[in-house]
Amino acid sequence: MLSAVTLFLVMMAMSAVMMLVLSSQTHSGARGIREWLIANAMAVGAMPLFAARGHIPGLLSIELGNALLIGTSVMMYVGFRRHLGRSVPWRALALFAAVTMATVVALHYWIDSTPLRVVVVSLQHGGLCMAMCASVWKSLPMAARRYPYWFTIGATFGVGTGLFLRGAAYAARVGGWLPHVDVLTLDLVFFACGILSIPTLTLGAVMMANAEIIARATYAADHDHLTGAPSRRAFFAVAERECEHARRKAAPLSVLLFDVDHFKRINDTHGHAAGDRVLVEIVERTIAVLRNRDRCGRLGGEEFAVLLPATSTDTALQVAERLRAALQRTPQDAAATGIGYTVSIGVATLEPGETIASLLSRADAALYAAKSAGRNRVMSAGAGRYGTERRRA
Numbered sequence: 001m002l003s004a005v006t007l008f009l010v011m012m013a014m015s016a017v018m019m020l021v022l023s024s025q026t027h028s029g030a031r032g033i034r035e036w037l038i039a040n041a042m043a044v045g046a047m048p049l050f051a052a053r054g055h056i057p058g059l060l061s062i063e064l065g066n067a068l069l070i071g072t073s074v075m076m077y078v079g080f081r082r083h084l085g086r087s088v089p090w091r092a093l094a095l096f097a098a099v100t101m102a103t104v105v106a107l108h109y110w111i112d113s114t115p116l117r118v119v120v121v122s123l124q125h126g127g128l129c130m131a132m133c134a135s136v137w138k139s140l141p142m143a144a145r146r147y148p149y150w151f152t153i154g155a156t157f158g159v160g161t162g163l164f165l166r167g168a169a170y171a172a173r174v175g176g177w178l179p180h181v182d183v184l185t186l187d188l189v190f191f192a193c194g195i196l197s198i199p200t201l202t203l204g205a206v207m208m209a210n211a212e213i214i215a216r217a218t219y220a221a222d223h224d225h226l227t228g229a230p231s232r233r234a235f236f237a238v239a240e241r242e243c244e245h246a247r248r249k250a251a252p253l254s255v256l257l258f259d260v261d262h263f264k265r266i267n268d269t270h271g272h273a274a275g276d277r278v279l280v281e282i283v284e285r286t287i288a289v290l291r292n293r294d295r296c297g298r299l300g301g302e303e304f305a306v307l308l309p310a311t312s313t314d315t316a317l318q319v320a321e322r323l324r325a326a327l328q329r330t331p332q333d334a335a336a337t338g339i340g341y342t343v344s345i346g347v348a349t350l351e352p353g354e355t356i357a358s359l360l361s362r363a364d365a366a367l368y369a370a371k372s373a374g375r376n377r378v379m380s381a382g383a384g385r386y387g388t389e390r391r392r393a
Contacts, residue, residue, distance in 0.1 A: 005051045011198065012047035015040040018202040029216070030209035032083030036202060039075035042068045043198045058108060066104045066121060070097050073128040076201050080132045080152075083208060084139045100124040115170040122167035125197070129160030132201070136208075145211040152204030159197045224298040226276055227283040235297025235305055239356045242309050246350055254316035256306040256323065257363035258345040261375040263302040270339055275302075278339055282327055289323050305360065313349040313380060320345045320378040328376065342376035349380075 019040045025033050049056070049065035074093055081088045100120060107117045133156035136149055143149045222234035230238065239255070246253040260266070260278065267275040279302060286296045286306065295307040306323070308316050324345055331340040346367030350359050366381035373379065 008047045008051035012044050012051075014196075014199040015043040015047070015202075018199055018206075019044065021206055022202070025206070025209055025213070028209070028213050030083070030212050031085070032079035032081075032205065033209060035075045035079030035082055036205045039072045039079060040198065040202060042072040042075065046072065062108050062117070063101075063105060066117070067101055069121065070100055070124060072198060073125045076198070076205070077128045077132050077135075079205060080135055083205070083212070084135055086135060086139075096124070096127075113174065115174045118170045119167045119174070122163045122170070126160045126163030126167065129156045129163060129197075129201070132156040133160060143211070144215040148204065148207035148211045151207055152201075155200045155204045159200060163197070227280050227298055229283045229304070230295060230297040232297065232299045235295065235299065235307070236356065238295050238297075239307055239360075242307055243350065243356050243359075246309070251310050252312045253350040253359075254308040254311040254313060254347065255349075255359055255363050256308065256316065256320050256345050256347055257299075257360065257367045258304055258306070258320075258323070258327075258343045259367065260302040261342045261344055261371075263341075266339060266341060274339055278341055281329075282343070285326050286323060289319070289326050305363075311349075313347065316347050316349060317378060317380055320347050324376070324378055344370040344375045345378045346370055347378060347380040 019037060022033055022037045022040065026037070046065045046068035049061050049068070053061040053065075074097055078088050078093070103120045104117050107113050107120065133153055136152050136156065140146065140149050140153070222231055223229065224231050242253055245251070260282065263275065263278075266278060279298075282304070283296065283298070286304065290296060290306065293309055297305050297307075299305050306319075308319060311319070324343060327341075327343045329340050329342075331338055344367060346363045346365065346369070348359050348363035348366060362381040366379045369381075370377050370379040
């Protein structure tokens with residue numbers, strides 16, 4: 001038959017396993033890992049002390065064991081706050097933990113009631129679990145992947161509810177309101193639930209950390225590290241989807257291809273760091289000109305592409321001209337960089353049966369024509385021929 005000692009040791013083993021899982025993520029950059037590691041280390045330290053009660057001094061099995069257990073729930077809460085980018089109310093937590101610990105000590109040396117100590121510690125743990133639940137719930141709308149958040153909300157709420165029920169049951173036992181309940185069975189039921197609490201909360205924490213790691217990796221793969229614009233791969237993925245949508249809806253789709261005129265001269269004269277600042281500024285100004293549904297991607301070097309869904313050639317030319325004007329900077333205008341620059345833009349609109357590769361190829365040919373015609377201008381490409389040219393005003 002299961003005993004309390006066995007269950008304590010099982011929880012210790014499960015927390016040790018969770019420590020190994022968390023240790024594998026210490027260099028991932030995920031927030032909260034260190035605090036969750038500390039929490040599980042405290043649980044590993046507390047369980048043998050509880051298991052040895054009656055064989056070691058009460059100062060170790062009661063005071064030290066409960067201090068570690070209180071620290072466990074506090075550090076789990078701190079880990080979730082850190083992970084969610086929220087401030088940690090250290091003073092309130094310290095006061096909460098100190099009051100709980102003082103009550104445990106009083107219930108050892110003054111009254112010496114194990115059930116009352118269980119009530120106090122259960123309420124402390126349950127309250128922090130509900131606080132964790134509330135913190136995760138508030139951050140749910142900003143979550144890139146919601147399943148780990150929903151799992152953690154359910155876990156923290158479930159564990160918190162179980163701890164409150166545990167406290168209520170032990171309070172009822174003290175009050176003599178459970179005269180017909182087998183106390184040993186009640187203890188084992190709550191111990192069995194208790195061994196799952198810290199590992200379950202840690203599992204939710206690990207899932208949220210993994211979701212953050214995946215989100216960062218996905219963002220890094222889909223965005224240019226310098227400018228934050230969608231990468232070449234991400235831009236082509238969006239372009240393929242928009243192309244398919246345009247075919248189904250028989251809607252126009254245009255693309256702008258542009259780069260910085262004489263960009264090598266900027267790098268050679270002002271240095272590559274200054275050139276990088278120019279590229280960052282260009283993306284910022286481009287986004288300011290575009291609609292929310294338009295997409296600007298960095299294809300490589302100083303070359304950028306803009307996808308314009310539901311946009312005809314005439315409208316695309318107007319957008320391109322606004323963009324060219326917005327990106328034309330003199331050294332006096334460019335307060336952030338002190339470097340003047342212009343761009344040349346090629347415009348192409350999707351033809352029936354055309355692929356994205358072909359569309360971009362025509363836009364590239366129009367961009368080359370704009371360069372050949374003197375730069376700082378907009379040119380559009382027809383199906384295999386050059387069309388409208390819009391010169392600098």
